[in-house]
Amino acid sequence: MIDFSQKPLFLAPMAGFTDLPFRSVVKNFGADVTVSEMISSNALVYESKKTLKMLEKDELEKPYIVQIAGSNKEVLKKAVLILNDFDFIDGIDFNCGCPVKKVIKQNAGSSLLRDLDELKSCLALIKQYSKKQSTSVKIRLGFDRENVQEIAKACEQAGVDYISIHARTAKQMYSGKADYDAIKKAKQAIKIPLVANGDINVENADEVFKHTKADALMIGRASVGRPWIFYEIKNGKTVSKELKKEIILFHFEAMMKHHSKLGLSMFKKHLHEYSKGYENAASFRQNINKSDDYNESFKLIEDFFS
Structure with missing residues (x-):
């Protein structure tokens, strides 16, 4: 399903983006594998309309991976069985990397890095009940210390098909430099494919591949405000301003179609990123923040990015 021999580029799951x-x-624009936002297994089991809507995919998304989080075995099992009913989902990814306090308090996300037996048990359960083509896991280098080789081996023993690693500990959150040496160590410790994640951009993508020997790269924050980054990495070319404007307007229309009235307010955080580096960006942001009308906002966006 995922051809790791081709060094694929993954879009990282990012809540709210x-x-x-x-x-x-x-x-x-060149992303090979897309992953849903992190979805709570509890929310999925209790079938909130918002959660089920988060499962929807674009027809171009192939393969499409859904990421779930949680630690309650019975709830995880039910969540996997629900996902089995959606034929358009190609794989299930288990989040063991989220460092947010409210997730850790539920003994989910990166909290599981503190108990590798529990982590293995959760992964084995997902693997056992999933009918999807792949089972994967996203981790960090450790919880409050780096012990990524030990964690990666535990995930491999649990039977996952590949592993994604963010090159920081949970304690670091998103501060400090990504530790690609640790990713390299993890790659040497396992036989399954490894996807490297953390601070990857156009400038360093090739070097990260070479240094870590990773089988794929996963790009997150660098794609916000620059969704064409996958094209740029693959082709070594920058995207023209004219094409950027087309992409931004396409994204805006897609947001309005998918989120209806909420689309306009939700898109403003993207516009703040898209406008960085442009002249008069501050005044544009002020104007767009004041607007709650679709036609007015469309015109503001079209004029500014022209």
Whole structure:
């Protein structure tokens, strides 16, 4: 399903950003694998409409991976069985990397890095009940210390098909430098494919591949405001301002279609990123923040990015 011999580029799951409209944009511009926003297994089991809507995908998304989080075995099992009913989902990824306090308090996300037996048990359960083509896991280098080789081996023993590693500990959150030496160590310790993640951009992508010997790269924050980054990495070319304007307007329309009235307010955080580096960006942001009308906002966006 995922050809790791081709060094694929993954879009990282990012809460509040990697919804269907954003994934459809990056899929048009070279992302090989897209992953849903992190979805709570509890929310999925209790079938909130919002959660089920988060599962939807664009027709271009192939393969499409859904990421779930949690630690309650019975709930995880039910969540996997629910996902089995959606034929358009190609794989299930288990989040063991989220460092946010409210997730850790539920003994989910990166909290599981503190108990490798529990981590293995959760992964084995997902693997046992999933009918999808792949089972994967996203981790960090450790919880409050780096012990990534030990964690990676535990994930491999649990039977996952590949592993994604963010090159920081949970304690670091998103501060400090990404530790690609640790990713390299993890790669040497396992036989399954490894996807490197953390601070990867156009400038360092080739070097990260060479240094870590990773089988794929996963790009997150660098794609926000620059969803064409996948094209740039693959082709070594920058995207013209004219094409950027087309992409931004396409993204805006997709947000309105998918999120309806909420689309306009939700898109403003993307516009703040898109406008960085442009002349008069501050006044544009002020004007767009005041606007709650679709036609007015469309005109503001079109004029500014022209």
